Amino acid sequence: MQTNLADFIRDTREGKEADAILRTCVHCGFCTATCPTYQLLGDELDGPRGRIYLIKQVLEGKEPTAKTQQHLDRCLTCRNCETTCPSGVQYGRLIDIGRKVVSDRVAYTPAQKLKRAALRELLPRKHVFTPALKAGQLVRPLLPAALREKVPPRQKSGIWPQRTHARTMLLLDGCVQPAMAPNINAATARVFDALEVQLLVAQKAGCCGAIRHHLNDHDGALDDMRRNIDAWWPAIEAGAEAIVMTASGCGAMVKDYGYLLAHDPAYAEKAQRVSELTKDLSEILPEFEQELAARLAGKIDQRVAWHPPCTLQHGQQIRGKVEGVLRAVGVDVQLCQDSHLCCGSAGTYSVLQPELSHQLRDRKIANLEATGADTIVSANIGCLTHLQAGTQKPVRHWIELIDDALMAVH
Structure with a gap:
């Protein structure tokens, strides 16, 4: 893709990186086939290729609009397109650059500003978020449905080990x-x-x-x-x-x-x-796979549906390792149809884009439940909370299965 970046961005670190990324895109459109928002909306501008064009236009000097911002903000940053792309386009980095440039030029509405500021200032501060969540848990039955699903019931953590090791x-x-x-x-x-x-x-x-x-x-x-x-x-x-x-x-x-x-x-x-x-x-745990398998042989008889988070399978390009560890200790692990697609959580996305997020969750839950598994397991807190709000089946982190089994044999 040929580029001609505007003066305001051309010689900056972000501009040089964006230029290099844009030049790797060959317009093939393979990315649209695995983009969740394109599948839902059917709009080229709500797919990676369309968003790349929008970012290119802005970086070349075209003034962005609220519509530009909306198309970019609808992106889940699931990075499925990076897994699919035959040219190695680093879309995740490009969308971060594009969103920042657009947000500096297009004002959010007062309601949007308030919501984004609350997320930005509340969630990262554990000393603020923890008491706020505990207060919400106390009145959880009284909360509106949209808020209640973001406030999980209180959980116990169990004992933190006190032994030291080399x-x-x-x-x-x-x-x-x-x-x-x-x-x-x-x-x-x-x-x-x-x-x-x-x-x-x-x-x-x-x-x-x-x-x-x-x-x-x-x-x-x-x-x-x-x-x-x-x-x-x-x-x-x-x-x-x-x-x-x-x-x-x-x-x-x-x-x-x-x-x-x-x-x-x-x-x-x-x-x-x-x-x-x-x-x-x-x-890390594959190093201990044989030891875990020996300890837990015949101790686990459970069928689970594994939901690989986008940040694991696309962001970190890690696939098969969780399934391998769980199967080694005797868990019957099932992958659902379209397991490569996002569940709709995507960090703060479920708060900022609730309609699209819920549509994606409903699809994902239907596919996970179709496996016939007793439990759904995943590896990211956002996915776990988001999925649990949409199903009656227990949704857990996969490490908790191994912990339960080890506790049972002691």
């Missing part, structure tokens, strides 16, 4: 997950403890930066990243083997720290090291 790894606690589903990280710590690996949580680490980044607050996101690097660095210097991610959305973001902070001389080297150390849970 092998240590860091664990990102996250911002919303500890309040919404506290058992996920505790279960992960218990599983690793059984495998003689100690998980450490750096108390000053918080939101990975994804929420602010995808809401166009790139500077705020970079501050989140720097804070986490500072919090983790002592443990990294002390020999922590990895930074474990139990939420695939966080993993996709932290693996990008090296790229996003490459321009910061004070953090570039450390950020690259953090990205290299960051591993999704499913990248």
Whole structure:
């Protein structure tokens, strides 16, 4: 694709990257076949190829409109198109650049501004979000349906192991997950403890930066990243083997720290090291697959439907690892029809684009339930909460199955 970027963006870091990405696109349209919003709306401008054209026009100097903004904001950033693209177009990075440029030039309505500001300021701050969620849980039956589905019932986390081990790894606690589903990280710590690996949580680490980044607050996101690097660095210097991610959305973001902070001389080297150390849970447990299989042989007789989050299968390009671990310990794992498609959660998307989000969830739930599984499992807090609001079947993080089985055999 030929480009002629406008002066305001041409010689900037973002402009040079956008130009390189745009030039890799060959207009083939393969991406439209796997774009969830294009499938729902049938509008070229609500597919990756159309959005690429819109971004190109804006970067070449055409003034964006509210309509431009709407088409870009309807994108889930699921990055399915990247998996499909034969030319390797890095669409996820391009849409982030395009959205930021458009948001700087097109004002949101007052209602949109308020909603986006609330998400940007509330969700990443655990000390604010946690008490707010607890208050919501107390009055959950009285909440309007749209809000009630965003407030899961209170969950127990169980015991955090207290043993120390020679092998240590860091664990990102996250911002919303500890309040919404506290058992996920505790279960992960218990599983690793059984495998003689100690998980450490750096108390000053918080939101990975994804929420602010995808809401166009790139500077705020970079501050989140720097804070986490500072919090983790002592443990990294002390020999922590990895930074474990139990939420695939966080993993996709932290693996990008090296790229996003490459321009910061004070953090570039450390950020690259953090990205290299960051591993999704499913990248680490295969090392222990044989040990887990030996311990749990014949102990699990369960059929589950596995929903691979977009941030895992498309963002991090990790496929087959969760299924492999679960099948090794005896779980009957089923993939549903269209398992490559987004469930509609997509971070804050379910709040900002509820109609499209619910349509995608309804399709996904129907396909997951058609597997005949007793339980639905996934690997990202947003997907788990979103799916649970649409089904009566239990929706859990896959590590909780292994934790349950290990607890049962002790």
